[in-house]
Each structure stands twice: as structure tokens, then as C-alpha cells.
Amino acid sequence: MGRAPDVSQHLATPDSERPDLLPRLPQDAALYVELPLDGAEKEQLRAGVPGPVWFAEADSDSPDDARALAVSHIALGNPRPEWVAAAPRLRWLQLASVGIDSYLGLDWPVLERRLTVTNLGGLFADPVAETCLAGILALYRGIDVLAGLRADETWARHDVRPGLRLLGGADVLILGRGSIARRLAELLAPFGCAVSHFARGDGDLRTREKLDARLPEFDIVVGLLPGTEETADLFDERRIGLLRPGAVFVNAGRGTLADEDALVAALASGRLGGAVLDVTREEPLPAGHPLWSCPNVILTQHTAGGSRVETQQVLDLFADNWRRLTTGAPLLNTVRWGRGF
Known part of the structure; x- marks a missing residue:
């Protein structure tokens, strides 16, 4: 080796x-x-x-x-x-x-x-940051949809192409300011993304009040927080409802960060543009869980650090x-x- x-x-x-x-x-x-x-x-x-x-x-x-x-x-x-x-x-x-x-x-x-x-x-700063970026790009450029179409041998170029998005210039909020968060910010820089951090000590947003006030501004929200009592259910139904319509939610921190039922509902209704989830509340994700079939979801199965x-x-x-x-x-x-x- x-x-x-x-x-x-x-x-x-x-x-x-x-x-x-x-x-x-x-x-x-x-x-x-x-x-x-x-x-x-x-x-x-x-x-x-x-x-x-x-x-x-x-x-x-x-x-x-x-x-x-x-x-x-x-x-x-x-x-x-x-x-x-x-x-x-x-x-x-x-x-x-x-x-x-x-x-x-x-x-x-x-x-x-x-x-x-x-x-x-x-x-795991490099691999987790790269997985977050890869998942975001896959959703923005329709790679997840196109991969499924290949499996079905379906040619849908004219259906997929109009919905593709560009990452350049996106407003991104990273929850956390640790090594993974800093590395992800570096990877996003060449795309011209405007990156803000939510962190108690040295973030652009340091309080939950500031978080709530600015959440509707962001195209992408990335969770990279540790699993503590303070971060558990930070993204409850109310806060998920504050996300901008069409926003992408990424979680590579802890599965306890978000209310999964509320997240599924927001994705199924089409109000959110997608989710990249490396972590879930229950792992392995049980058979029949709504996240398996929820639209616009990429599940990386806690492999991001690999x-x-x-x-x-x-x-x-x-x-x-x-x-x-x-x-x-x-x-x-x-x-x-x-x-x-």
C-alpha cells in the first residue's frame, strides 16, 4: 500500500x-x-x-x-x-x-x-468535502437522474436539459467551521460561490436568530456539525420551512441534525430542490424508509470519509x-x- x-x-x-x-x-x-x-x-x-x-x-x-x-x-x-x-x-x-x-x-x-x-x-476533511461537492454537482447537473435513465435505457435529453442548474455564483451556508467546512469552502471558491458559515465562535452567523433571519437567502445549506444536544434537531420542521424554495440541503455531519419526516415532506412536495445525505438517523437505513424513494435525494451511506x-x-x-x-x-x-x- x-x-x-x-x-x-x-x-x-x-x-x-x-x-x-x-x-x-x-x-x-x-x-x-x-x-x-x-x-x-x-x-x-x-x-x-x-x-x-x-x-x-x-x-x-x-x-x-x-x-x-x-x-x-x-x-x-x-x-x-x-x-x-x-x-x-x-x-x-x-x-x-x-x-x-x-x-x-x-x-x-x-x-x-x-x-x-x-x-x-x-x-476526513478532503474526502468529506469532495463528497459534498460531488453530491451538489450531481443534483445541479442532473447526474442522479441521468444515471437512473441509463439503468432503464431511457433517452430523455430534451426533458432533462432545461432543468439543469449552474453552481457558479450560488449562495452557500456551511453549518460549522471545522476542517471539513474550511476545505469545502476552498473547493467552492473556484465556482464563485458566496460562502457563509454558521458557527458560534467565528461564524458569519453566530446565533440561531441570525440563522433564522438569513436561511431564506441560501441556495445550498451544508450540515457539518458534531452530534451534541445543541445541534440535535437544529433543522426541525419550522427551520426546514425557512429554506429557500428549490434549495439543496446537504448533511455530512450527524443524522440527528434534521427532522427527516419534515425533510422528506419538503422534498416530496417539490419545495426543496434536493438533498445529499451521507448520514441518517438510523444506519443502515431500513428497508421501506421514505428516503430510499424520495425524489432528488442522493444517499452516500456514510461513505464520505472513505x-x-x-x-x-x-x-x-x-x-x-x-x-x-x-x-x-x-x-x-x-x-x-x-x-x-
């Missing part, structure tokens, strides 16, 4: 306030890994750490894997939350995701005293944080449970 491209410019800054883990880790600290790796990738991990390594299957529910985690000091992957809570030796967990939603229910005021968690913040070099990027970040850990340097992407991401 080739080396992954450098994504360091997207990664979060080191956390200078992290607990000092090194004195509490033995030199031969045991590593638990729960990732789908090939033989060469496993050897790469073994060569990079001095202690024993246990490889579990991804999404494991094996009692043997649970016991292995319970005696490990470091973990890489996303083991079951209840296993993490029951692993008394665990001192550092490097998640193989940005999202931490499944772990929010643990007793972090207690766990955080001994366990530091880092995530993949910033690692790429051929994704696994290597995860291993590279783990290796970087391992070096930081063993040299006493601050870790990258430390999760702060008080803020929910």
Missing part, C-alpha cells in the same frame, strides 16, 4: 492540557486493535510498538476480545463502550472515527481521570500520537467530553 497523502494541515492542534499518561504506562504496554487490517498493516503496527498486540475483528462482540481489551493499556479502533468502561488498565484510546456519539453515555467525570481518548478530527488511503492515514495518525506519547509531547485530537466532541 502506498503512503497516504499528508493531512497534517487538517488535524487539530495538540492538546497541551492532556493528562500526563507516560508515567502510568509500562514500557511494554499492551495494544488492542479493532480495525479491518491486512497482513502488512498488522506487521506495520507490530513493528511500531514494543509490547504485545491483540488484533480483534471490527465491531467485535467476542468474549475473547473483551478480555483482551480488559488487560490492554492502549486501544486503536472503536471497541464497544461497555468494554471500554470495564477495562481498568486502559489509559489511551485512539478512536478510528471522528464521532464519539456511542461513548457519550459513559461516566466520563470518572473515566477521564485515567483514560485519554483521541479521535480522527481533521483526517478513500483508498483511509486505513494508512489512521495508522499514520496513531504512529504520530504514539511518538508524542512516548516523548511526552501533547497528543493530537484529544476529546474533551465536557464539550461533547
Whole structure:
């Protein structure tokens, strides 16, 4: 496997306030890994750490894997939350995701005293931003419709062509100002799009009142927010109703952002021009769900962060944080449970 491209410019800054883990880790600290790796990738991990390594299957529910985690000091992957809570030796967990939603229910005021968690913040900036752009362009240029017509062997050039839109000069609102949001803004710049951000600290729109006042101005709204109590149902029926007729709604953040029933109704009625959804409230999306058949919807099935070099990027970040850990340097992407991401 080739080396992954450098994504360091997207990664979060080191956390200078992290607990000092090194004195509490033995030199031969045991590593638990729960990732789908090939033989060469496993050897790469073994060569990079001095202690024993246990490889579990991804999404494991094996009692043997649970016991292995319970005696490990470091973990890489996303083991079951209840296993993490029951692993008394665990001192550092490097998640193989940005999202931490499944772990929010643990007793972090207690766990955080001994366990530091880092995530993949910033690692997916390029692929997620590119998926958002690809989905928007597919809707604007009718690619989704034309792909379906090909499957039916239907030639409908004169029906499709008059409805095609141009992205150039569109007014775009990006919800969030993290690494993905910044990268998407860069990709939209050559199209001459006017990009605004909704973000509490440094956004063009910083309050919900400002959001409500300006929502009808935008042709495209892109959700890239973390899953917190503050962002849950931010786009409820009322706020979806504020979107400009014909607007495109994109969500590559968390499925809890939008009221899916209200979104389906707005799309089915033709009031909205389309939706690009990488995330949904329930995943996998169940059979018969209205989003499967709703018009002008592109479902990318939580693949936006994927790429051929994704696994290597995860291993590279783990290796970087391992070096930081063993040299006493601050870790990258430390999760702060008080803020929910």
C-alpha cells in the first residue's frame, strides 16, 4: 500500500492540557486493535510498538476480545463502550472515527481521570468535502437522474436539459467551521460561490436568530456539525420551512441534525430542490424508509470519509500520537467530553 497523502494541515492542534499518561504506562504496554487490517498493516503496527498486540475483528462482540481489551493499556479502533468502561488498565484510546456519539453515555467525570481518548478530527476533511461537492454537482447537473435513465435505457435529453442548474455564483451556508467546512469552502471558491458559515465562535452567523433571519437567502445549506444536544434537531420542521424554495440541503455531519419526516415532506412536495445525505438517523437505513424513494435525494451511506488511503492515514495518525506519547509531547485530537466532541 502506498503512503497516504499528508493531512497534517487538517488535524487539530495538540492538546497541551492532556493528562500526563507516560508515567502510568509500562514500557511494554499492551495494544488492542479493532480495525479491518491486512497482513502488512498488522506487521506495520507490530513493528511500531514494543509490547504485545491483540488484533480483534471490527465491531467485535467476542468474549475473547473483551478480555483482551480488559488487560490492554492502549486501544486503536472503536471497541464497544461497555468494554471500554470495564477495562481498568486502559489509559489511551485512539478512536478510528471522528464521532464519539456511542461513548457519550459513559461516566466520563470518572473515566477521564485515567483514560485519554483521541479521535480522527481533521483526517476526513478532503474526502468529506469532495463528497459534498460531488453530491451538489450531481443534483445541479442532473447526474442522479441521468444515471437512473441509463439503468432503464431511457433517452430523455430534451426533458432533462432545461432543468439543469449552474453552481457558479450560488449562495452557500456551511453549518460549522471545522476542517471539513474550511476545505469545502476552498473547493467552492473556484465556482464563485458566496460562502457563509454558521458557527458560534467565528461564524458569519453566530446565533440561531441570525440563522433564522438569513436561511431564506441560501441556495445550498451544508450540515457539518458534531452530534451534541445543541445541534440535535437544529433543522426541525419550522427551520426546514425557512429554506429557500428549490434549495439543496446537504448533511455530512450527524443524522440527528434534521427532522427527516419534515425533510422528506419538503422534498416530496417539490419545495426543496434536493438533498445529499451521507448520514441518517438510523444506519443502515431500513428497508421501506421514505428516503430510499424520495425524489432528488442522493444517499452516500456514510461513505464520505472513505478513500483508498483511509486505513494508512489512521495508522499514520496513531504512529504520530504514539511518538508524542512516548516523548511526552501533547497528543493530537484529544476529546474533551465536557464539550461533547
